[in-house]
Amino acid sequence: xxxxxxxxxxxxxxxxxxxxxxxxxxxxxxxxxxxxxxxxxxxxxxxxxxxxxxxxxxxxxxxxxxxxxxxxxxxxxxxxxxxxxxxxxxxxxxxxxxxxxxxxxxxxxxxxxxxxxxxxxxxxxxxxxxxxxxxxxxxxxxxxxxxxxxxxxxxxxxxxxxxxxxxxxxxxxxxxxxxxxxxxxxxxxxxxxxxxxxxxxxxxxxxxxxxxxxxxxxxxxxxxxxxxxxxxxxxxxxxxxxxxxxxxxxxxxxxxxxxxxxxxxxxxxxxxxxxxxxxxxxxxxxxxxxxxxxxxxxxxxxxxxxxxxxxxxxxxxxxxxxxxxxxxxxxxxxxxxxxxxxxxxxxxxxxxxxxxxxxxxxxxxxxxxxxxxxxxxxxxxxxxxxxxxxxxxxxxxxxxxxxxxxxxxxxxxxxxxxxxxxxxxxxxxxxxxx
Amino acid sequence: xxxxxxxxxxxxxxxxxxxxxxxxxxxxxxxxxxxxxxxxxxxxxxxxxxxxxxxxxxxxxxxxxxxxxxxxxxxxxxxxxxxxxxxxxxxxxxxxxxxxxxxxxxxxxxxxxxxxxxxxxxxxxxxxxxxxxxxxxxxxxxxxxxxxxxxxxxxxxxxxxxxxxxxxxxxxxxxxxxxxxxxxxxxxxxxxxxxxxxxxxxxxxxxxxxxxxxxxxxxxxxxxxxx
Numbered sequence: 001x002x003x004x005x006x007x008x009x010x011x012x013x014x015x016x017x018x019x020x021x022x023x024x025x026x027x028x029x030x031x032x033x034x035x036x037x038x039x040x041x042x043x044x045x046x047x048x049x050x051x052x053x054x055x056x057x058x059x060x061x062x063x064x065x066x067x068x069x070x071x072x073x074x075x076x077x078x079x080x081x082x083x084x085x086x087x088x089x090x091x092x093x094x095x096x097x098x099x100x101x102x103x104x105x106x107x108x109x110x111x112x113x114x115x116x117x118x119x120x121x122x123x124x125x126x127x128x129x130x131x132x133x134x135x136x137x138x139x140x141x142x143x144x145x146x147x148x149x150x151x152x153x154x155x156x157x158x159x160x161x162x163x164x165x166x167x168x169x170x171x172x173x174x175x176x177x178x179x180x181x182x183x184x185x186x187x188x189x190x191x192x193x194x195x196x197x198x199x200x201x202x203x204x205x206x207x208x209x210x211x212x213x214x215x216x217x218x219x220x221x222x223x224x225x226x227x228x229x230x231x232x233x234x235x236x237x238x239x240x241x242x243x244x245x246x247x248x249x250x251x252x253x254x255x256x257x258x259x260x261x262x263x264x265x266x267x268x269x270x271x272x273x274x275x276x277x278x279x280x281x282x283x284x285x286x287x288x289x290x291x292x293x294x295x296x297x298x299x300x301x302x303x304x305x306x307x308x309x310x311x312x313x314x315x316x317x318x319x320x321x322x323x324x325x326x327x328x329x330x331x332x333x334x335x336x337x338x339x340x341x342x343x344x345x346x347x348x349x350x351x352x353x354x355x356x357x358x359x360x361x362x363x364x365x366x367x368x369x370x371x372x373x374x375x376x377x378x379x380x381x382x383x384x385x386x387x388x389x390x391x392x393x394x395x396x397x398x399x400x401x402x403x404x405x406x407x408x409x410x411x412x413x414x415x416x417x418x419x420x421x422x423x424x425x426x427x428x429x430x431x432x433x434x
Numbered sequence: 435x436x437x438x439x440x441x442x443x444x445x446x447x448x449x450x451x452x453x454x455x456x457x458x459x460x461x462x463x464x465x466x467x468x469x470x471x472x473x474x475x476x477x478x479x480x481x482x483x484x485x486x487x488x489x490x491x492x493x494x495x496x497x498x499x500x501x502x503x504x505x506x507x508x509x510x511x512x513x514x515x516x517x518x519x520x521x522x523x524x525x526x527x528x529x530x531x532x533x534x535x536x537x538x539x540x541x542x543x544x545x546x547x548x549x550x551x552x553x554x555x556x557x558x559x560x561x562x563x564x565x566x567x568x569x570x571x572x573x574x575x576x577x578x579x580x581x582x583x584x585x586x587x588x589x590x591x592x593x594x595x596x597x598x599x600x601x602x603x604x605x606x607x608x609x610x611x612x613x614x615x616x617x618x619x620x621x622x623x624x625x626x627x628x629x630x631x632x633x634x635x636x637x638x639x640x641x642x643x644x645x646x647x648x649x650x651x652x653x654x655x656x657x658x659x660x661x
Contacts, residue, residue, distance in 0.1 A: 045451070049451065049454065052455065052458075053454075053458055056455070056458040056459055056462055057458070057462060058462075059459060059462040059463070059466070060462040060463070060464075060465035060466040060469060061466055061469065062465065062466075062469055107455065110451045110455075111451065114447045114448065114450070114451050115447065117447050118443050118444055118446075118447035118448075121443050121447070122439075122440045122443055122444075125436065125439050125440065125443065126436065127436075207444070210448075211447075211448055214448060214452060215448075215451060215452060215455060218452055218455060218456055219455055219459070222455070222456050222459040222460060222463075223459055224459060224462050224463035224466050226466060226470065228470070242610065243609075243610065297567070298567075299482040299567040299568035299658070300477065300479055300480070300568065372564075373560035373561055373563060373564035373605075374560075374564075374605075374606070376564035376565075377563065377564050377566070377606060377609065377611075380564070380566050380567065383479070383568070386479040387479045387480055387481055387568070389479075390478050390479060390480075391478070391479045392476040392477070392478055392479070393476060393477045393478065393479055394476050407476075
């Protein structure tokens, strides 16, 4: 007798001659491949559970340290790391438009590895040798995480350009599971029949689907929600651009939106990456307002958080048509540009001459304009726009129409928040840009 | 027995991650509620308010801004006879209010009996305008030396102040901040600059600077006071 939850060895029963002879009981080294599968799945579950835990901890909309080590349980780290870059990337979760932060891929990995633990455990508990049919299913099941490993390793290296150590732990675990499954298949007893037991496979596959579905449904049901994500955190008082300081970005079509950015701020770079990857970049008539957190031009900061940001802002305002290219260059070379300005300032040189020379060299159109009273005045207007709207002194900030996206919604929850604001008419007051 | 073990394993392997996920999410929800009640510590963008913004300076700036708006003629500024009443201070005390602005102010110098800005003067005016940062008010205080009669010098200093304003208007056409310019002309009657002001940033840096030279001038500065 079999129950839907029991391990079915699929041995033939009455009426037909399958020439089946029971294989000898197998133990010791014959079960070793199953132990490899079990151990790999356990480690995979552990690594992906830690990764899921890090992701879930961010659902409180705060900044947290995250675990980034090959050793499960090693201390969490605050600050930038490959793990944080990967987690904040759009590839770390799915359904981001409908769930704040989306459904973490790591959660699905937990479900798959938990299922593999259960499956391998049940094969071991059965206390009888596994057949080629059993092992064939095991290999097929092990191929799923192995395939995901190949896909996600490619994305991490090629698309994101950062590798997370926890993910590497998961990749190695999936490799171990696959190796164990293949070894189990090689050592498995002959199949009781040449016909594949599709019913058994289907039932086992259904169990796996159930694992994934239950975890995903409960995750979605218990995910914290906040009305602030749709209501926003304030509105623009003076949204008009009376001084010509707004810089158009993207294709300029869609709902009007304003991003307050500092070209040398790492968080702005991350924000820009997320915006572009989200697909909303093409759906918004996005304009940038420059808010350099550099005391060379910004009186609101005592120390320059991003030295050189004033000069880069000037360059962007000098060449408004090429501003997006200048911003892309600044984002790509933030560390170098900040270091260049800092070097100038440390040696007592005012006005960042080396940085300005570099910008003039890279973008000849800004020559003669960079550093002029007129353009400094424009940067000042940009800062004054922030004053007249009583904005917090931080970057990045995003406004959909005239609604301000809460700061905590500009990373993991960006797609969800924009989608909800657009659905809820957040942009209605902003209208379309002509 | 085997079935029960299998069922137990099935349930356990599902229940453990499920409980872990739900508990983690509930904990995040509790933290989110707690954090949303806390006040934000991020400062808000605001106009500059520097340490030199004494009550006396603010008073002068407020009075100039209030009493010395657009004149009937369409020009800006105060009538010179009002200067003393606007400041309610002795000339030395008036000048002392501006001493802390040494790194912020520029002195635009003119030739004798002349109200035309030279190249150096224009450059100095533009540079000073570009240094507005978070300031709320731009002050132009023009003077004349004691050569000639008082009425002539009053007129001369008015034209000097106006020359600065006109240059700003032509160079920064349409700039809303032009509304923040306050002109004050003192002629030779009030608050003459001492020679120590020769060490300030002047449009004729490096050129000889006498008592008379420094007063054939317009003193320009953005004032970092939230008025």
